[in-house]
Amino acid sequence: MEIASKYDPSKTEEKWYSYWMENGFFKSVPDEREPYTIVIPPPNVTGVLHMGHMLNNTIQDILVRRARMLGKNACWVPGTDHASIATEAKVVNKLREEGIDKHSLTRDGFLEHAWEWTDKHGGIILEQLKKLGASCDWDRTCFTMDEVRSEGVIKSFVDLYKKGHIYRGIRMVNWDPKAKTAVSDEEVIYKEVKSKLYYIRYQVDGEPGQYVTIATTRPETILGDTAVCVNPNDDRFKHLAGKRVLVPLINRSIPVIQDEYVDMEFGTGCLKITPAHDINDYEIGMRHNLESIDILNDDGTLSEKAEIFIGEDRFEVRKKIEKSLDEAGNLAKVEDYTNKVGFSERTDEVIEPKLSTQWFLRMSELAKPALDAVMNDEVKFHPAKFKNLYRHWMENVKDWCISRQLWWGHRIPVYYLADGTFVVAESDAEALAEARKASGNATLSMNDLKQDEDVLDTWASSWLWPITVFDGFNPDKNEVDYYYPTNDLVTGHDIIFFWVARMIMAGYEFKGTYPFKNVYFTGMVRDKQGRKMSKSLGNSPEPLDLIKNFGADGVRVGMLLCSPAGGDLRFDESLPEQGRNFANKMWNAFRLVKSWDVDNSIEQPESAALAIEWFGNRLQKEMAVIADHFDKYRVSDALMSVYTLFWDEFSSWFLEVIKPAYQKPVDGKTYHAAIDFLEDLMHLIHPFMPFITEEVWHHLKERKEGESLMVSPMPALKSFDESLLKQFELVKEAIVNVRTVRKERNVAMRDTLELKVLKGDDGYVERFNPVVQKLVNLDGITSVEEKVEGAVSFFVKSSEFFVPMESAINIEEELEKLEKELQYTEGFLNGVMKKLGNERFVAGAPEKVVAIEKQKQADAEAKIAALKESIARLK
RNA sequence: GGGCACUUAGCUCAGUUGGUUCAGAGCAUCUGGUUUACACCCAGAGGGUCAGCGGUUCGAAUCCGUUAGUGCCCA
Numbered sequence: 001m002e003i004a005s006k007y008d009p010s011k012t013e014e015k016w017y018s019y020w021m022e023n024g025f026f027k028s029v030p031d032e033r034e035p036y037t038i039v040i041p042p043p044n045v046t047g048v049l050h051m052g053h054m055l056n057n058t059i060q061d062i063l064v065r066r067a068r069m070l071g072k073n074a075c076w077v078p079g080t081d082h083a084s085i086a087t088e089a090k091v092v093n094k095l096r097e098e099g100i101d102k103h104s105l106t107r108d109g110f111l112e113h114a115w116e117w118t119d120k121h122g123g124i125i126l127e128q129l130k131k132l133g134a135s136c137d138w139d140r141t142c143f144t145m146d147e148v149r150s151e152g153v154i155k156s157f158v159d160l161y162k163k164g165h166i167y168r169g170i171r172m173v174n175w176d177p178k179a180k181t182a183v184s185d186e187e188v189i190y191k192e193v194k195s196k197l198y199y200i201r202y203q204v205d206g207e208p209g210q211y212v213t214i215a216t217t218r219p220e221t222i223l224g225d226t227a228v229c230v231n232p233n234d235d236r237f238k239h240l241a242g243k244r245v246l247v248p249l250i251n252r253s254i255p256v257i258q259d260e261y262v263d264m265e266f267g268t269g270c271l272k273i274t275p276a277h278d279i280n281d282y283e284i285g286m287r288h289n290l291e292s293i294d295i296l297n298d299d300g301t302l303s304e305k306a307e308i309f310i311g312e313d314r315f316e317v318r319k320k321i322e323k324s325l326d327e328a329g330n331l332a333k334v335e336d337y338t339n340k341v342g343f344s345e346r347t348d349e350v351i352e353p354k355l356s357t358q359w360f361l362r363m364s365e366l367a368k369p370a371l372d373a374v375m376n377d378e379v380k381f382h383p384a385k386f387k388n389l390y391r392h393w394m395e396n397v398k399d400w401c402i403s404r405q406l407w408w409g410h411r412i413p414v415y416y417l418a419d420g421t422f423v424v425a426e427s428d429a430e431a432l433a434e435a436r437k438a439s440g441n442a443t444l445s446m447n448d449l450k451q452d453e454d455v456l457d458t459w460a461s462s463w464l465w466p467i468t469v470f471d472g473f474n475p476d477k478n479e480v481d482y483y484y485p486t487n488d489l490v491t492g493h494d495i496i497f498f499w500v501a502r503m504i505m506a507g508y509e510f511k512g513t514y515p516f517k518n519v520y521f522t523g524m525v526r527d528k529q530g531r532k533m534s535k536s537l538g539n540s541p542e543p544l545d546l547i548k549n550f551g552a553d554g555v556r557v558g559m560l561l562c563s564p565a566g567g568d569l570r571f572d573e574s575l576p577e578q579g580r581n582f583a584n585k586m587w588n589a590f591r592l593v594k595s596w597d598v599d600n601s602i603e604q605p606e607s608a609a610l611a612i613e614w615f616g617n618r619l620q621k622e623m624a625v626i627a628d629h630f631d632k633y634r635v636s637d638a639l640m641s642v643y644t645l646f647w648d649e650f651s652s653w654f655l656e657v658i659k660p661a662y663q664k665p666v667d668g669k670t671y672h673a674a675i676d677f678l679e680d681l682m683h684l685i686h687p688f689m690p691f692i693t694e695e696v697w698h699h700l701k702e703r704k705e706g707e708s709l710m711v712s713p714m715p716a717l718k719s720f721d722e723s724l725l726k727q728f729e730l731v732k733e734a735i736v737n738v739r740t741v742r743k744e745r746n747v748a749m750r751d752t753l754e755l756k757v758l759k760g761d762d763g764y765v766e767r768f769n770p771v772v773q774k775l776v777n778l779d780g781i782t783s784v785e786e787k788v789e790g791a792v793s794f795f796v797k798s799s800e801f802f803v804p805m806e807s808a809i810n811i812e813e814e815l816e817k818l819e820k821e822l823q824y825t826e827g828f829l830n831g832v833m834k835k836l837g838n839e840r841f842v843a844g845a846p847e848k849v850v851a852i853e854k855q856k857q858a859d860a861e862a863k864i865a866a867l868k869e870s871i872a873r874l875k
Numbered sequence: 876g877g878g879c880a881c882u883u884a885g886c887u888c889a890g891u892u893g894g895u896u897c898a899g900a901g902c903a904u905c906u907g908g909u910u911u912a913c914a915c916c917c918a919g920a921g922g923g924u925c926a927g928c929g930g931u932u933c934g935a936a937u938c939c940g941u942u943a944g945u946g947c948c949c950a
Contacts, residue, residue, distance in 0.1 A: 005913070388879060389948070396949080493947095561887090561901070568946090570887060574902065581915040592912035632891070640889085640900070655912085662911075729896085739918065749910050777910095841933035845894070849934095852895045 003594065003699075007587035009551025009580075012695045017130060019694075025711050026135045028075035030482035036067035036074045037486035039466050039516075040136065041499070042081035042144060046090060046121040049128040049543045051525040051533055051559075051571060052492060058556045059520060059635055060490045061134050065687040066630065067487075068135070069714040075483055076135060077469045078126055079142035082118070084458040085179050085346040088408040091117050107407050107453075114408045131544060133552045133690045135710070142469045144461040145410070152468035153410045153461045154426050156510060161424045165362045166402075172279045173401060175354035176344040177300030177314075181405040182358055184457070184498075188342040188351050195339055199268065199332035200325060202228060205244035205253045212237070212245055212256070213332050215267030217339055218277075219325065220317040222247055223306040224295040225254055227273040229284060232258040234269055248330035249321070250307045257288050276355050294355055298405070314352070359403040359412060359454070363505075367397045370504040379504060379514045382633040386493060386521055393497050400502075402457045409455030416450045423449075463502035466515035473510075486516045493521040520633050523568040533571070546576055553689035554580035557643075560636045560688070582643060583692045586685070589651045590696045593674045596660060600668035607770035608670040611657035614728045614771075618649055619680060620720035626684065627717060642685050650681060653732070657771055675700055680715045730796055731768040737794040738776040741803045745792065755781045756788050756802040760862055763797025787873055795821065798862035800870070815874050822867040829860040 020026060028035075038060050043053060060076060068074035091114045092102050102110060126141065142149060160166045173182035198219045204210040212228060225247050230237040240256045247254060261284055262271045275285030276294040285292060295306035302309045302317055309317045325331040342351035371394040373379045374387055381387050403412060415431040416422045423438055425431035428446055436444050466489075467473065472480035485507065491500060500519055507515035525533055533540035546555045557579025559571075622645045629638035658674060660666045666674075679700055686693040686709055697709040738755065747753065755778050757764050769781045784802070787793075790809055791802035835841050835853050842850055 006915075385880065392878070392948080572887085572902090575887095577915075578902075581913095584913065584915045588913035588916085590912085595912070628891085634889090634891085637889070637891095644900085651913090652917085659912090726896090736919085743907070743919070835933075838933050844933050849894045856895075 003591050005588070005591070007551075007584050007692060009553060009583065009691060010548070013131075013133070013552050013691045016691050016694045017133065020135070020708065020710060021138075023706055023708065025708060026076075026137050027139060028073055028137050030478060031073055033071065033073040035483050035487075036064070036072035037077070037483045038064055038075075038488050038490070039077045039469050039486055040079060041489070041491045041495075042079045042142075042462065042465065043125045044083040044086055045080035045118055045123070045125075045143065046083070046087055047125055049125050051540055051543060052522075053125070053129070054132060054543050054546075054555065055522050055525055055559045055569070056490055056492065057129055057132060057134050058559045059522065060488075061132070061556075061690075062560075062635060062687040063488055063490070063520075064135055065690060065710060066714070068711065069683065069686065071713055074135075075137055075140075077140045077142065078129070078134070078136035078138060079140075079465075079469060080122060080126065080144070081462055082143065082145040082409060082458060084404055084406050084409040084455060085176075085181065085183070087114065087118070088406050089179055089347060091408065110407050128544060131547050131552060132556065135690070140469065144458070144465070148471050148474075149461060149464075149468045150410055152464050152471075152473040153456060154413050155473045156464055156506070157410075157413055157456065157460070158424055158426050159510075160361060165366065167360055167362065168357060169360050170355060170357050171360070171401065172282045172353050173356050173358055174342065174344075175298075175352045175356065176347055176349050177296075177298065177352055178347040178349035179344065179406070180298050182354075182356060182401055182403070183344055183346065183351070184401060187345040189345050190340040190342050193339065193341045195337050195341070197267070197335045197337035198322065198325075199334070200248060200272075201330045201332050202245040202248060202272075204240070205246050207243075212240060212270050213268045214270045214272045216272055217337060218318070219321050220302070220309075220314055221274045221277050221295070222272060222321075223250060223302070223308065224274045224276050224293040225252075225272050226275060226285065226290045226293060227254050227257045227288065229257050229259050229262050229271045229273050230269065231260060231262040231264050233260070234262075234264050236269060248325055248328060257284075257290075259284050259287065277353055279353050282353075282355070292355055296352060296354065300349075300352065358401045359414075359456075361400040361402050361460075363397045363399050366505040366509055367394050367501075369508040370394065370501060373504060373508065373514050379516065380518045382518060382520045386496060386519075390496060390501060394501060400457075402460050403452075403454045404457050405453075406455050407453075409458060410461060412452040412454050412456060414452040416452070417444075418448060422452075459498055459502060462499055463506045464510070466503060466507065467510055480511075484511060485514050488518045488520060489516040490520045490522065492524065494524065496521070518633065520635075525571050526568050527571060541571075541573065546573075550576035550580040551583060551691070553583050553692050554578075556688060557582055557639065560639045579689075582647070583689060585647055585651060586689075586692060586696065589646070589655060590678060590699065592655060592659070593671070593678060594699065596671060597665040598668055598671045599665035602665065602667045604667045604669045605770070605774075607774040608658040608667070608673075610768055610771050611654055612670065612673045614724065614768075615650065615654040615677060617720040617724050618654075618728075619645070619677065620718050621722070621725060622649075623684065623715065623717055624720075639688050642681075642688065646681055646685065650677065657774055682709055683712070683714050686710065727765040728768065730763055730765055731771055733796045734764075734801060735772055735775050737796065737801065738772070738778075738803060741792050741794070742776070745805065745807070749777055752777050752779045754779050754804050756784045756791070756804065757781060758784055758787060758800040758802070758866075760798030760800065760866065762859060763795070763799035764801075787870060789873075793818075793870060795863060795866070798859055798866060800866050811874055815871060818867055818871050818874070822864065822871065825860055825863050825867065829857065829864065832856045832860060 040060065041056065064074050064076045094117065095102060095113060105113070122143070129136070157166065174184070174188045176183050195217050197215050197217055199213050199215050200219060200222060201211040201213050204212065214228060216222070228245050230240060241258065243256050244253045245256060246252065257273070261280065262269065273281045273284055273290060275282045275290050275292040277296070282292070293305050295302055296314065297303045300314050301311050302314065304310055309320060312320070322331065322334070343349065344351055371391065374381060374390050381390070413426060413431070414422050414424050415435060417435055417439060421438065423431050423434040425434050431449055432444065432446055435449055436442050466484060466486050467480065470480035470483050472484060489500065503515045507513060527533055527539040531539060550558065555576045558576030561575050561578060622641055626638050626641045629635070629641060654677070658666070658670050679697065682693040682697045682700070690710060694709045738753065741747070742749070742753070753776065755772070772778065773781060787800070788802035788804060791804040792809060792814065793800055793802045795801070832853055836857060
């Protein structure tokens with residue numbers, strides 16, 4: 001068989017993915033097996049794959065593939081999210097480029113364009129996930145705006161409304177004038193910007209020549225002022241109590257009020273109050289019964305209420321009003337100033353605090369069970385440090401503004417009657433019936449009802465995702481009862497509030513239990529310098545290029561190598577490169593074994609039998625370690641385990657022992673053992689590197705059509721002999737020492753050596769002599785009763801090994817080596833004795849720990865004696 | 876300003892709940908190496924006051940206090 005010396009992923013990945021698909025291995029239908037379920041964090045339908053997705057989906061695929069191989073009915077549900085604001089913004093831009101203004105279209109007309117866009121761009125990202133090897137049940141692909149998911153959203157809205165959790169209210173919202181919608185607090189990003197602080201003089205009403213000066217960063221908002229406020233404790237302004245002042249330029253008379261909110265130290269100590277455009281002013285306004293004058297239109301231009309500059313953009317007005325104020329003599333001074341300004345996460349537009357009528361979801365009751373669930377680990381967070389953050393947010397949770405002034409999304413199922421009253425219903429027909437009942441007017445028709453124009457926040461569909469992907473709002477509960485609650489959720493910690501917390505709330509509210517048992521938070525993928533990867537910085541590698549260069553397996557390994565749970569990870573191309581190298585290592589180990597001629601008639605060398613015995617145990621031990629890592633969601637540790645198991649233990653130790661001499665055949669027993677071990681290893685590595693393991697697995701033995709590693713069971717955990725493993729470590733130590741002797745003495749590997757051992761209490765395992773002999777090319781190993789002259793020596797524990805040398809031994813060097821070791825061992829013994837001499841240690845420490853110390857003492861004493869003797873002899 | 880994390884080798888990080896193998900891994904560096912599986916490799920080596928200080932304990936990277944720096948969240 002011709003097998004290339006370098007593994008080429010491009011030749012296998014496509015092939016196996018198609019094979020898996022054709023055989024339906026990703027599919028899941030409810031059966032009698034235990035389910036294992038993951039729902040994908042749905043990526044934005046029109047988005048493209050980025051490094052965060054790569055990490056996230058690699059981890060999910062590892063968990064799903066492992067569960068599948070452990071015999072569970074594994075179901076990974078893929079899908080996409082309609083992303084209201086982002087998608088609508090993209091469609092609006094596209095239309096604009098075509099010369100079409102969104103507002104010239106009807107709602108239905110616009111939605112047609114939006115669906116067209118979605119159909120065209122939607123799902124690209126899912127196709128990209130296939131390249132990564134994602135084993136999703138693609139037949140289950142969901143979209144947050146498809147029929148089933150939409151139904152769930154509407155039903156949940158009506159349900160929550162009927163339970164009294166949803167209300168309509170006037171609130172100060174974060175207004176995005178570009179998207180013309182309200183965004184949540186979490187979607188506002190505060191950035192430090194250089195701006196100016198304007199000092200503006202207001203004339204005291206009826207007292208020409210008398211002024212008060214306020215400081216503001218937003219001079220255009222003075223047109224909406226309804227008061228000036230001072231601290232009641234501020235002596236400087238006591239004389240203003242009860243007076244009124246005139247808003248510059250428009251000369252509106254407003255009161256001077258007193259409130260302790262005002263910081264006497266800041267600015268002039270005198271604050272303008274604009275309740276419609278500042279959240280703090282709004283609260284003061286509420287306390288003092290002030291009027292709110294909203295001077296802004298939805299698009300950020302000034303409204304008629306502003307009286308001047310009507311229809312001009314807020315930032316234009318800022319420039320113009322500075323000039324006007326100056327000319328009118330109201331501008332005292334302007335200072336440079338740095339402050340934090342909120343920007344929309346979606347459109348990067350400066351957010352305007354704005355009074356607006358919105359739909360809200362009351363959170364306090366929903367939050368209670370969701371908070372408890374996480375605090376008592378009914379839902380487990382990995383890493384647990386996110387519990388604190390979660391608790392803090394949940395204990396201070398604010399009502400959720402669920403309406404968005406957009407068209408792309410789930411239209412709010414609220415229907416208004418002519419008199420302004422409204423009904424809430426799942427469909428037009430039900431709404432009409434409700435309306436007739438409520439109004440007592442049986443002649444009402446749909447024409448008399450007007451459905452709310454707004455849509456729901458995208459998260460109002462995402463939070464139902466673990467339920468709606470299984471059609472959980474419908475009477476047929478077959479699917480949802482089987483798969484829900486799901487097992488694991490893998491997501492970025494940046495959406496712990498947007499999504500994770502809300503899914504948990506929805507789970508308890510609509511299903512009476514948690515939506516997932518475990519949440520694995522991934523970190524953010526950053527570049528080498530620790531910067532967030534972003535399009536504008538151009539510091540993100542193209543994921544598909546990485547796959548092309550290093551193979552999907554290599555990239556998967558690379559993602560995991562730098563990704564402890566929850567910690568940010570610094571990505572660098574050396575990581576997938578390391579993954580690729582590992583794939584190549586596997587390939588060559590397999591190639592080596594496969595290249596041997598097998599001769600069933602020759603006897604198995606003892607060294608090989610011993611190596612097989614050892615590695616069998618070694619494998620079992622590591623399998624237990626790996627299982628433990630997975631139990632604790634230490635996925636990158638699990639990878640490191642298989643990595644060293646394969647590379648160091650299997651390739652560097654096991655294969656080197658059993659390797660037949662050049663151009664000699666291998667015996668059948670050893671060959672089959674090696675093949676079986678390789679097969680076990682392929683199972684263990686498969687979840688991490690599905691493609692190469694499948695390829696190798698098919699080469700190992702004759703496989704039938706339709707067989708696959710991905711659906712064959714993981715090897716079962718068996719007990720192992722720990723003492724044997726310890727013994728082998730001592731054997732390795734002896735081997736390493738002989739290798740060092742060879743190197744230091746420049747003895748080539750082809751020249752055989754002799755090894756003599758003066759056996760101590762520990763350190764020499766005679767049984768494994770054939771292994772030592774094989775690996776360091778010895779004539780033989782013999783036990784001796786006394787020290788050997790003319791030899792280089794070393795210790796393993798208290799056993800002393802001698803390598804006789806034909807050339808003269810450098811006494812000075814040997815002495816130096818021995819003295820050094822003696823010094824170290826004496827220091828070591830000293831420490832041990834200190835402990836043992838301490839009565840409180842002997843009395844207080846567990847018996848086991850004391851016994852260990854005593855053993856250390858005995859070992860060290862024996863070794864010191866031997867060392868001293870050797871030194872004396874050399875001298 | 877309030878809260879929460881974090882600080883371990885040149886770099887990225889483990890360190891599983893105070894006790895053999897506790898000071899580790901991978902990468903990087905350095906020294907050797909054409910022993911036919913792999914140079915995408917092999918055999919070795921160096922490198923750390925576990926941020927500083929103080930405490931608890933027989934025993935601390937691990938627990939407590941404090942200082943400094945970094946990051947995140949909230950205002």
